Amino acid sequence: MDKLIMRRRKQKQKQNPPRGESEVVFRPLPDGVEEDEPRRDLFMDLGYLKRKENWEYFFRSRKRDEFLIEWYAEWPQIQSLLTDQLLSRSSLLPESAGEAAAVQPGELNILVPGCGSSRLSEHLYDAGFKQITNVDFSDMVIKKMSERNKKQRPVMKWRxxxxxxxxxxxxxxxxxxxxxxxxxxxxxxILKDGGRFICITVAGPIVRSILLFHFRFGWKTSVHDVPEEPESSSENQKGQVFMFVFEKDTCASVGLISTDIRKCESRDAESQEGKSRSQLIKELEDEQKYRDKYSGGSEVLNTLKDLNLEELKEYAPGRRIKLILVNHWIHSSEEGQKRLLAKLKAARALITQLKHIVRKLAPRCCDVGVPIPFFTSGEMVKACRTVLEVFSTVTGKIIVEETVYRKRLDYHDQDQYPEAFSLDYDDDDLNSNPKDQVFRRLIFHQSAGMTQSEALYKEVVEENKKEIHTTKKKKRQIISGSSSKKASNIEREIDHDYLAHPYHNAIISGLMLISPHRKRFTTNGPNVETVVIGLGGGSLPMFMKKRLATVNIQVVEIDDLVSDIATKYFDFKEAARLRDKAHSEAAGKLDILIVDVGSLDLSLGLNRPSEEFVQESFLRDAKNCLSEEGLFVMSVFCGPSALRAAIHSTLKNVFGESLLCLQLKVDEEVFFGLKNESAITEDYISAACDELETSLEAAVNHKWTKRVIKASKLIRPLR
Ligand SMILES: C[S@@+](CC[C@H](N)C(=O)[O-])C[C@H]1O[C@@H](n2cnc3c(N)ncnc32)[C@H](O)[C@@H]1O
Structure with a gap:
């Protein structure tokens, strides 16, 4: 399937070369890149701009005389703003350095990451900035650019x-x-203290949130307008470009942002450009308020990356601080740390992740090469064993574990979201069940060991056994070491009626509550065409296949190894109605599209889905794929509130009044958006909940129906 997607991408690329970040909303396009018609290919954008092979292809497919491309801004637009920044000495450095003579262009070590085939570095070099290192992962770009420059600009480096x-x-x-x-x-x-990070960007929602959030503590920040290109005649070619400048401070304090960006003129206010400018101004104002609150210097938050344990003594000599060891991913985000602080009622705390310092805590006798076993009680885990550990070239190390929980309590948010928290409980299964329950968990090492999928691995009861033995094709796994006294080998299989993740349950409740096709789920009506992006252990599609009679599901999974693991370890079965292939004829035909993908890069604090899926371009493509009565569903697990707000605003832009949300926790939400954007009111939802409850109770009174009814009552419009 991976190959299929790639092949289609390549064909498409020939006609439509890629554009830069936030490409759908913003112009200008670089010279020689033409506006493409709205792309209908749902998979076109997935990870597109991050993949080396796509960029390589992009550059290769350009004609010889179109090789040079300038993204966002030409040299005359940025020349004076940029050189002023480069030549001004940092005020953040100690006095002695600050008093030194003016900055000499030749002494600055400059890095241009993702240089592409831009002429920016050439202009800088010619202006005297000779120590420039250009980096790009496209071999072809680097080869051509270094050849082009080797005679005229011999000192310039290309990597x-x-x-x-x-x-x-x-x-x-x-x-x-x-x-x-x-x-x-x-x-x-890699930036020196007092060094500058200069980002020239169209500042789409995601980029804004990265810039404002990640450069908050310890960075002197300014934001500027990049003037429009003087000769830009066509309206189409006009666009907003900004320059963000971040100066690296020697201490992690927070200061106000200085900005000279102009307010939008009233005649432009309704244009897309005007709206995005106003949005940036509003976000800058909000950020100022936040920074104002913290700029007193009494509270300093250090991110884990900034916090080097070796320098502990330099942080607060002679002062009492709390050192907190955490092992939960959430605490590596700033917001998670604040929540922890609030819980601890501590004014000052040093928070570090256990895995980073576990070796320092080891007894002296431990050999360096010996792994140090450590066990956490955080998740109330009673026992845990690894069933499989494999390496995938797509996903990295993948682990399948069998875990026995003492009792599945998520203690983090129970006070804040008691209703949603109750979705996590299953009284029958967990509290009153005298036996331990075993769960199979699929874990991606690369995403900080977060569980991607979890499934109840139940014992096969006697009556079923006979039936199972007669179906020879059925595979079952045997595990040993279970708590049961009856035998040392107990047969188990995955319970596809049990959705271990509350967010999966939330997805099902949304489908049953608001999909215009909901009545067809439990009847013999025509098929409800469904695509699920992200297989994992396959719990969600298997549940849907079992319980929603007419869904015709296609699952899209990029990693073949994950598909194999789902089949072997999570009893995922392909059937006529459940195919694993790319959805090539999707445009305008899908009744339901579900995005259920985890992220491998948690650096932004976005754990689900990965960044590409919250881009406006992807969401618009996804909406295009839906039939007139189609429903889009996406699960989001995102720590930083600024990024969450950006995702909300992008989703609202795309789905308008029809956007609904089920909030499971402060950082965990499931969104539902209808192709048909008509508003859904609270009254409508409440009536639909009653109807759902009555129909489900009348038809099947099963444990899963109770959970679905409970979750459906938490769905609200997102205004
Ligand atoms: C949108 S282009 C911008 C090119 C250039 N900076 C300009 O302003 O015209 C992005 C460039 O970044 C490169 N790129 C993207 N991700 C990269 C990465 N992780 N490492 C190195 N280069 C990368 C691509 O090959 C491409 O040339």
Missing amino acids: ATNVKALEFIDKSMDVIIDKAALDAFVVKR
Whole structure:
């Protein structure tokens, strides 16, 4: 399937070359790149801009005389703003350095990540900034650009590598100039104190939230308008470009943002450009309020990346602080840390993740090479064993575990969201059941060991056994070491009636409550065409297949190994109605589209889905794929509130009044959007809930129906 998607992508790319970040909303396009018609291919954008092979293809498919491309802004537009920034000495450095003579262009070590085939570095070089290192993961771009420049600009460096893999030493760069290739984490590490990160961007919602959120503590920030291109004649080519400048401070304090960006003129207020400018101004104002609150210096939050344990003594000599060891991913986000602080009622705390310092806590006798076993009680885990550990080239290390819970309590948010929390309980299953319950868990090592899928692995009861033995094809797994006294080998199989993740249950409740096709689920009506993106262990599609009679599901999974694991370890079965293939004829035909994908890159605090799926371009494509009565469903698990707000606003832009949300926790939400944007009122939902309850209780009174009814009552319009 992966191959199929790639092949289709390539064909498509020929006609429609990619554009930069937030591409649908913003112009300008670089020279030679034409506006494409709205793309109908749902899968076109998935990870598109992050993949080396796509960029490589993009550059290769350009004609020789169209090779040079300038994204967002030409040199004359940024020349004076940029050189002023480069030549001004940092006020954040100690006095002695600050008093030194003016900055000499030749002394600045400049990095241009994702340089592409832009002429920016050439212009800088010609203006005297000779120490420039250009990096791009497209081998072809680097080869052509270095050939082009080797005679005229011999000192300039060209490196073909992934920005993320840069082996530059810490604090080695004076300036990093980013134009349309943002990577905040590398920047933070390799910039010198007092160094500048200059980001030239159209500042779409996601980029805004990254910039404002990740450069909050310890960065002097300013935001500027990049003037429009003087010769830009066509309205189409006009667009808003901004320059964000972040100066790295030696201490992690927070200061106000200085900005000179102009307010939108009233005649432009309703244009898309006007709206996005106003949105940026509003976000900057909100951010100022936030920073104002924290700028007193009494509270300093250090992110884990900034917090180097070796330097502990430098943080608060002689003062009492709490050192907190945590092992939950949420605490690596700023918001999670604040929540922890509030719970601890501590003014000051040093928070570090257990895995980082576990070796320091080990008894002296431990050999360096010996793994140190440590066990956490956080999830009330009674026992846990690894069933499989494999490496996938797509997903990294994948682990399948069998876990016995003492009692599945999620203690984090029970006070705040008692109703949603109750969805996690299953009185019959967990509290009054005297036996331990075993769950199979699918874990991706790369996403900080977060569980991707979880399924109840139940014992096969005697009556069923006979029946099962007669069906020879059925595979079952045997596990040993269970708590049962009867035998050492007990047969088990996955219970496809049990949705272990409350958000899966929330998805089902939304389908049954608001899909215009809901009546067809339990009848013999025509098929409800459904695509689920993200297989994992396959619990969701298997449940749907079992309980929603007429759904015709296609599952899209990018990693073949995950599909194999789902089949072997989670009893995922392909059937006529459940096919695993790319959805090639989707446009306008899908009744339901569900995005159920975890992210492998948790650096933004976005754990579900991965970043590409919350881009407006993807959401619009997804909406295009829906039939007139189609429903889009997406599960989002996102820590930082700024990023959450950006995702809400993007979803609202796309689905308007028809957008509904079921909030499970402060950072965990399931969204439902209808193709038909007519508003759904609270009254309508409440009537639909009653109807659902009556019909489900009359038809099947099963444990899953109770959970669905409970969850459906938490669905609200998102205004
Ligand atoms: C939108 S283009 C911008 C090019 C150039 N900075 C400009 O302003 O015209 C993005 C460039 O970043 C490169 N790129 C994207 N992700 C990268 C990564 N992780 N490592 C290195 N290069 C990357 C792509 O190959 C592409 O050339």
